[in-house]
Amino acid sequence: MVDRLVNSEGNSRRITAVEGCFGAAGQPLAAPGRVLVGEGTLTKQCRKGPKPRQFFLFNDLLVYGAVVLSRRRYAGQRIIPLEQVSIRAVPDEGDLHNGWLIQTPAKSFKVFAATALERTEWMSHIERCVRDQLDRKRRDKPTVDEPAAVWVPDASASTCMRCHRTRFTALNRRHHCRKCGFVVCAACSEHRHLIPQQSSRPLRVCPPCYEDLSVNSHNSSHGTSRRGSNGPVVPCAAGPDSSDEDSSDSGEDIGGSFPVSTTDFYS
Numbered sequence: 267m268v269d270r271l272v273n274s275e276g277n278s279r280r281i282t283a284v285e286g287c288f289g290a291a292g293q294p295l296a297a298p299g300r301v302l303v304g305e306g307t308l309t310k311q312c313r314k315g316p317k318p319r320q321f322f323l324f325n326d327l328l329v330y331g332a333v334v335l336s337r338r339r340y341a342g343q344r345i346i347p348l349e350q351v352s353i354r355a356v357p358d359e360g361d362l363h364n365g366w367l368i369q370t371p372a373k374s375f376k377v378f379a380a381t382a383l384e385r386t387e388w389m390s391h392i393e394r395c396v397r398d399q400l401d402r403k404r405r406d407k408p409t410v411d412e413p414a415a416v417w418v419p420d421a422s423a424s425t426c427m428r429c430h431r432t433r434f435t436a437l438n439r440r441h442h443c444r445k446c447g448f449v450v451c452a453a454c455s456e457h458r459h460l461i462p463q464q465s466s467r468p469l470r471v472c473p474p475c476y477e478d479l480s481v482n483s484h485n486s487s488h489g490t491s492r493r494g495s496n497g498p499v500v501p502c503a504a505g506p507d508s509s510d511e512d513s514s515d516s517g518e519d520i521g522g523s524f525p526v527s528t529t530d531f532y533s
């Protein structure tokens with residue numbers, strides 16, 4: 267669906283319209299590959315109570331702002347990268363129904379939709395976009411291969427550079443650690459370890475490098491090496507909005523009853 271929309275005229279027109287509604291205070295939103303997936307007014311639980319906010323779901327961002335004039339003017343733009351987002355449904359709170367929690371490392375808040383169907387739609391669209399976004403990041407992540415070590419020339423080592431005992435002779439031949447490039451003796455290079463950027467077969471390495479490689483491969487197999495791609499999202503405290511955003515966008519209270527069902531998904 268996103269693929270179909272990505273280069274469509276309708277998509278660029280909608281994104282331009284959203285930019286226009288935020289005016290000069292908003293960020294540029296058009297970007298290659300970006301798709302506006304849907305938009306609608308949701309009730310956001312803010313520090314000073316529930317407020318209507320216009321939400322825009324892009325395939326990589328969640329953008330929202332205060333409603334100054336419905337479909338014409340929005341203020342107080344907030345932009346949340348979807349790769350940081352996790353969501354879950356929340357129970358009703360008084361008059362507020364069909365809610366879910368939007369969690370990010372920087373800020374978490376609850377929003378409520380006008381109908382159960384809208385909640386289902388919003389949540390499933392958000393979840394799919396987050397998943398696609400994480401998949402894409404994972405695919406595009408450049409493999410940060412460290413360059414292969416430069417081999418120390420044979421002539422510059424007359425004894426093993428690891429044990430400093432073995433003297434090299436016609437019988438005690440020199441070997442090279444494929445990781446650090448040091449000249450080492452047979453005993454100091456009995457280990458083999460996989461260095462995928464160099465070979466599909468395990469390669470000769472010295473004892474310290476073997477230990478290094480073993481520790482690293484252990485870590486990465488447990489997913490603790492890098493945060494971001496699939497690391498756990500650490501949510502901040504949920505609950506009423508504690509940021510200062512409400513002080514910056516007062517005056518947008520359009521009154522009347524809300525939430526009203528206004529959601530459009532462009533699928």
Ligand SMILES: [Zn+2]
Pocket residue numbers: 426427428429430431432450451452453454
């Ligand atoms: Zn040695």
Ligand SMILES: [Zn+2]
Pocket residue numbers: 443444445446447448471472473474475476
């Ligand atoms: Zn080594």
